[in-house]
Amino acid sequence: MPLLPVKVVLPLASIVIATKDRGAEIVTTIDSVLALDYDNFEVILVDNCSNRENQQILTGLQQQHPDRLVYIRENKLGLSNARNCGIHNSKGEFILFLDDDAIVPSHWLRVMIQTFNNYPNAYALGGKVIAKFTTPPPDWLDRKLGVYISNFDHGEQVIPLHYNEYPRGVNMAFRRAVFDRAGYFLDCFGRKGKSLMGYEEIELCYRIEQQGLGILYVPYGEVYHCIRGDRLNYEWFQRRFYWQGRSEGLFELIHFGKDHILQNLKSHLKQAWRGDKLDQQFHRGYLVAISLNWWR
Numbered sequence: 453m454p455l456l457p458v459k460v461v462l463p464l465a466s467i468v469i470a471t472k473d474r475g476a477e478i479v480t481t482i483d484s485v486l487a488l489d490y491d492n493f494e495v496i497l498v499d500n501c502s503n504r505e506n507q508q509i510l511t512g513l514q515q516q517h518p519d520r521l522v523y524i525r526e527n528k529l530g531l532s533n534a535r536n537c538g539i540h541n542s543k544g545e546f547i548l549f550l551d552d553d554a555i556v557p558s559h560w561l562r563v564m565i566q567t568f569n570n571y572p573n574a575y576a577l578g579g580k581v582i583a584k585f586t587t588p589p590p591d592w593l594d595r596k597l598g599v600y601i602s603n604f605d606h607g608e609q610v611i612p613l614h615y616n617e618y619p620r621g622v623n624m625a626f627r628r629a630v631f632d633r634a635g636y637f638l639d640c641f642g643r644k645g646k647s648l649m650g651y652e653e654i655e656l657c658y659r660i661e662q663q664g665l666g667i668l669y670v671p672y673g674e675v676y677h678c679i680r681g682d683r684l685n686y687e688w689f690q691r692r693f694y695w696q697g698r699s700e701g702l703f704e705l706i707h708f709g710k711d712h713i714l715q716n717l718k719s720h721l722k723q724a725w726r727g728d729k730l731d732q733q734f735h736r737g738y739l740v741a742i743s744l745n746w747w748r
Contacts, residue, residue: 465493465561466544470526470534471510471552472500477678478552482513485550486520490561496542499525500534531621531642532652539631548625551602553678555584563673564625567610575630575665576657578619579673580605587681600692602677606669613667618657623675634659641699648695651703658707693730697737705745713742 467485471478485495495517499510507525514523526537539547546568550556564577581604583589595603604620606613613619634656642652657667682688705713724735 462490462492463546463565464544465490465546465548465565466496466538466542467493467548467550467561468496468498468535468538468542469550469552470498470500470531470538471502471506472534473502473506474552475506476509478509479513480678481550481552481554482517482521484555484557486517487558488556488561489558490565493520493561494543495521496538497521497523498534498538498541499523500531501527501529530639530644532637532639533642535642535652536636539636542628545628546625547628547631549621549623550675551622551677553680554622555676555678557674557676560673560675564670567668567670567673568625568627571610571666571668573666574668575627575633576619576660576667577625577670577673578604578613578667579623579625579670579675581620581623582674582676584676584678585684586678587684589679590684593684597689600689600696601679601683606671608671610671611669613657613669615658615661616654618654618667619669621653622677623673624653625673630660630665633665634663640702648691649699650696651699655703655707658703689730690733693733694737697734697739698741699737700734701738701741702745705742705748710746717742 469481469485482495482497497510497514499507502510511523514521522541524537524541526534535549538549546565548561548564560579564579567577568574581602583598583601583603602620602622604623606617637652637656641649641655643649661667720735720738724732724739726732
């Protein structure tokens with residue numbers, strides 16, 4: 453009797469996309485995800501307080517692809533809350549996060565899952581992030597500023613990641629077990645309304661690393677991050693630097709403690725009033741975070 457081919461059952465992967473009022477542009481993201489060359493995955497589309505028009509776009513996508521897309525409404529505002537909602541409602545052995553303005557090549561999911569299989573001690577992965585500008589970028593947008601629009605490139609080799617070079621939220625993946633060991637995203641970090649608070653993925657990955665769990669950079673698990681023109685102006689970068697300082701100050705206060713803050717306070721005070729204008733915004737945001745959260 454001839455042997456029948458054995459069908460390999462791929463592990464279930466859950467792709468979580470948190471969104472708020474992205475509009476029809478999210479269709480490009482969803483189309484790229486649905487074209488992935490990996491059979492066994494679900495998409496958890498978390499609607500974080502979108503208006504009615506945008507909600508209809510999202511529910512329409514779910515109705516078009518009921519076997520693949522799961523639509524969930526999270527009414528507690530905040531990116532961390534939306535991502536936690538996605539985790540709670542996912543079923544996959546692996547949970548991957550994309551932003552609602554990312555575009556993935558067809559091999560993305562397959563490469564990320566294969567990396568988990570090749571490195572059993574890795575519990576979190578961060579793929580390369582490549583900026584895809586919707587309008588021509590200004591001449592003054594250099595490598596330093598590119599970091600603030602989520603550019604993430606550590607070369608062409610798989611390497612371990614450590615604080616504070618952790619995965620970017622636009623392209624990160626975790627084993628489900630990591631959330632039982634290290635916890636979920638903290639609500640005090642991450643975008644919320646008009647706030648550009650960040651560091652939610654850095655804070656989580658720091659706890660993961662403190663648990664002794666591996667975090668890797670994956671060069672060929674790249675995504676393209678669409679950068680809108682309204683981010684490519686000096687005023688936006690001023691806000692972005694300020695909120696980066698707010699985020700980092702709160703992180704250091706929580707994890708490094710008040711003695712660390714006091715040891716470095718003089719330097720932050722000096723840099724808040726001299727030197728590069730954007731760096732000044734960072735240090736001012738840092739000082740505001742310390743003053744607002746010192747007694748928390």
